[in-house]
Amino acid sequence: MGIVDVANLKKSYGEIVAVDDISFSIEKGEIFGFLGPNGAGKTSTINMMIGLSRPTSGQIIIDGIDAIKNIKKVQRIIGIVPDENNLYDEMNGFDNLCFCASLYGISIKEREKRAMELLEQFNLTKAGKRPFKTYSKGMKRKLTIAAGIIHNPKILFLDEPTTGIDIESARQIRELILDLKKQGKTIFITTHYIEEAERICDRIAFIVNGKIVKIGTVTELMESVEREHKIRLQLDRSIKDIKEELENNIENCRVEIPEENSCLVISKERIALSPILQLLDSKGISVYEAKEIKPSLEDVFVKVTGIEASKLKKEKEKVGK
Numbered sequence: 001m002g003i004v005d006v007a008n009l010k011k012s013y014g015e016i017v018a019v020d021d022i023s024f025s026i027e028k029g030e031i032f033g034f035l036g037p038n039g040a041g042k043t044s045t046i047n048m049m050i051g052l053s054r055p056t057s058g059q060i061i062i063d064g065i066d067a068i069k070n071i072k073k074v075q076r077i078i079g080i081v082p083d084e085n086n087l088y089d090e091m092n093g094f095d096n097l098c099f100c101a102s103l104y105g106i107s108i109k110e111r112e113k114r115a116m117e118l119l120e121q122f123n124l125t126k127a128g129k130r131p132f133k134t135y136s137k138g139m140k141r142k143l144t145i146a147a148g149i150i151h152n153p154k155i156l157f158l159d160e161p162t163t164g165i166d167i168e169s170a171r172q173i174r175e176l177i178l179d180l181k182k183q184g185k186t187i188f189i190t191t192h193y194i195e196e197a198e199r200i201c202d203r204i205a206f207i208v209n210g211k212i213v214k215i216g217t218v219t220e221l222m223e224s225v226e227r228e229h230k231i232r233l234q235l236d237r238s239i240k241d242i243k244e245e246l247e248n249n250i251e252n253c254r255v256e257i258p259e260e261n262s263c264l265v266i267s268k269e270r271i272a273l274s275p276i277l278q279l280l281d282s283k284g285i286s287v288y289e290a291k292e293i294k295p296s297l298e299d300v301f302v303k304v305t306g307i308e309a310s311k312l313k314k315e316k317e318k319v320g321k
């Protein structure tokens with residue numbers, strides 16, 4: 001049993017099945033990522049886990065407590081960082097944190113101490129005196145995370161923590177998340193940034209159309225699909241006219257031409273370079289560079305889900321605006 005156990009969880013909105021019978025466990029102290037495109041069911045899942053919406057069916061156990069029957073008890077041990085900022089625009093950063101702490105019944109002295117500590121930890125001490133509405137998007141996100149951990153929760157739920165903010169703030173937030181893990185927190189994070197999930201998550205679940213299609217560590221996910229070897233050749237001209245000849249001459253290889261002056265040689269086995277170079281040389285084609293392309297988690301995601309990486313990127317950019 002994990003610190004979080006979700007079994008056969010389902011959420012329907014009328015005809016729409018947003019979350020379709022998913023089950024997973026989160027171990028204490030791990031960063032568990034939910035990775036999927038827009039509309040995959042990430043927010044619907046997190047909202048059921050934190051008690052913002054009621055499941056159509058299924059079970060959620062958090063730290064041994066039934067989270068559907070006993071959400072108030074659960075809310076004391078979890079921290080929530082929604083995908084949209086939920087703090088008061090007119091209040092300054094310090095007061096926002098103290099107000100959040102008061103909701104958990106923390107004493108005034110303790111509230112102020114904790115707020116100051118968090119402002120310092122999140123590099124917001126100076127900004128703490130300014131109204132929240134004057135913060136940049138990155139600063140707003142950081143203060144929202146600080147508010148989510150004001151009561152020192154065991155488990156933190158982060159919905160798209162770096163969507164729509166600048167690169168440097170996103171980097172700082174990833175560092176903060178890793179620091180929280182070091183402090184022993186368990187973290188559930190939803191994202192549609194593959195690189196982010198790869199960098200910080202101990203385990204990742206791919207979610208598409210409300211279903212979990214794969215769960216594992218990055219290494220397990222990489223090993224779960226049949227690996228292809230790829231070599232990219234940079235050439236002095238296009239090899240469109242000899243593509244077929246190349247494929248016929250090199251055993252078990254296929255050739256793709258992504259750009260005018262380059263090609264990809266792809267095979268299930270390791271690729272020997274010399275016969276390729278010899279053939280190209282005999283055709284008077286110069287090779288400027290030959291580089292092995294290592295598979296990425298993005299390749300695995302595309303293979304497992306059938307969703308094109310470019311589609312995921314486009315959606316990411318759209319949201320990031």
Ligand SMILES: Nc1ncnc2c1ncn2[C@@H]1O[C@H](COP(=O)(O)OP(=O)(O)OP(=O)(O)O)[C@@H](O)[C@H]1O
Nearest residue numbers: 013016018036037038039040041042043044045192
């Ligand atoms: N309140 C609602 N009423 C009706 N349909 C909803 C509601 N909330 C979500 N949905 C639908 O459920 C599906 C899953 O949505 P959800 O917001 O959980 O996905 P998501 O993975 O978080 O997407 P995003 O990355 O865009 O936030 C979508 O088809 C969405 O339109």
